[in-house]
Amino acid sequence: MNIGVVVFPGSNCDHDCRHVFQDVLGQDVTMVWHKETSLTGLDGVILPGGFSYGDYLRTGAIARFSPVMKAVKQFAAGGGMVLGICNGFQILLEAGLLPGAMLRNKSLHFICKDIFVRVENAATPFTSGCKPGQVLKIPIAHADGSYYTDPVTLAGLQANAQAMFRYCDQDGRVTPEANPNGSLDNIAGIRNAAGNVLGMMPHPERCAESVLGNEDGRLILASMVEGLKKTKRVETVV
Amino acid sequence: MKARIHVTLKQGILDPQGKAIEHALDSLGFKSAANVRVGKYMEVDVNEQDKAKAEAEVKQMCEKLLANTIIEEYRYELG
Numbered sequence: 253m254n255i256g257v258v259v260f261p262g263s264n265c266d267h268d269c270r271h272v273f274q275d276v277l278g279q280d281v282t283m284v285w286h287k288e289t290s291l292t293g294l295d296g297v298i299l300p301g302g303f304s305y306g307d308y309l310r311t312g313a314i315a316r317f318s319p320v321m322k323a324v325k326q327f328a329a330g331g332g333m334v335l336g337i338c339n340g341f342q343i344l345l346e347a348g349l350l351p352g353a354m355l356r357n358k359s360l361h362f363i364c365k366d367i368f369v370r371v372e373n374a375a376t377p378f379t380s381g382c383k384p385g386q387v388l389k390i391p392i393a394h395a396d397g398s399y400y401t402d403p404v405t406l407a408g409l410q411a412n413a414q415a416m417f418r419y420c421d422q423d424g425r426v427t428p429e430a431n432p433n434g435s436l437d438n439i440a441g442i443r444n445a446a447g448n449v450l451g452m453m454p455h456p457e458r459c460a461e462s463v464l465g466n467e468d469g470r471l472i473l474a475s476m477v478e479g480l481k482k483t484k485r486v487e488t489v490v
Numbered sequence: 491m492k493a494r495i496h497v498t499l500k501q502g503i504l505d506p507q508g509k510a511i512e513h514a515l516d517s518l519g520f521k522s523a524a525n526v527r528v529g530k531y532m533e534v535d536v537n538e539q540d541k542a543k544a545e546a547e548v549k550q551m552c553e554k555l556l557a558n559t560i561i562e563e564y565r566y567e568l569g
Binding site (some may be wrong): 313314340357359 | 556
C-alpha cells in the first residue's frame, strides 16, 4: 500500500508516521507537501500531529485552507481512508470532514502523557485488529483536545457508533476522572458517517513497536493497512 | 474602512481561561467580578468604500475563517 503523509508547515509527527508505516509495517510512504493539489496514486492518507501554522487563530483553522485539503476532501468523498491524528484530527474538524470542534483543555494545561482509551467500535477498517471494548494505552500530547459538538450531532454520533475511542481508566471504565481534557462524553476519536475518515487525539504512531515498550498503537495503524487492502476507492480526476 | 472584530466562545460553552481569570480576580479582592469570558480581538483594514459591501465582506471573513461558529460567536464594528 502507498500511504501519503501530509506535511503542513508546523507538522512534527509526520516522520513518526512515515517511520511506522514504512519501517514497522513495511508499506510505501509518500510525504505530501501541503501545497500539493493531487493525491493520485495514494491508497490512504494521514494528517499527522503537530502545530500547523503555529496553531494561530485556532488549531487547524488555517491548515484547512491549504491546497492539499481540497484533494483530501475529494479523496475522502471517493471512499479513501483518511486518518487524522491530534492536529490532524483538529484539521479534519475545521475542514468539516468530521463533525464538532475542539476547545482548550479544561485544565488549561498542555497534557503529554499516556492515557487509556476504550475501543467502542471494533467493526471498522481502522479498528478491525482490536477486540470490542479493548483498552488501549496511547499517549496524548495536546492543549486543545476537549471535544465539543451540539447535542443533536452527539446523539447522531452515538446512534451510528461513530464515537470510536473514549477515554477510560485502566480497567475500561469511562469515568469523569479518566477524562484528561474535558471532552464531551469522554470522546477521544470519531469517524464520519461513511466510516472512511477517522480523527483521534491520542498518538498511535508513538507506541507502535516493542522497542518503545508499548505496541497498542500498532493495532490501529496495522488495521488501517489491512483496511486499505480491502478498500475499493473511486478515483476522481480534479 | 477598519473592521474591529470580536470573537468569543458562545454562551453556555465552558471557557476555562475565563474561569481562571475570574478566580484570579476574586483572589485579588475584586468580589464584584463575575462571568469572565475571554475572546479574540482583530482589526482588519477593508479596502471597500461601500459600507454595505464592506459589512458583507467582514461577515464572510468571520463565517469562513475568523470564527468557528460551532463554538464561537462574533460581532464587529465598521468605521
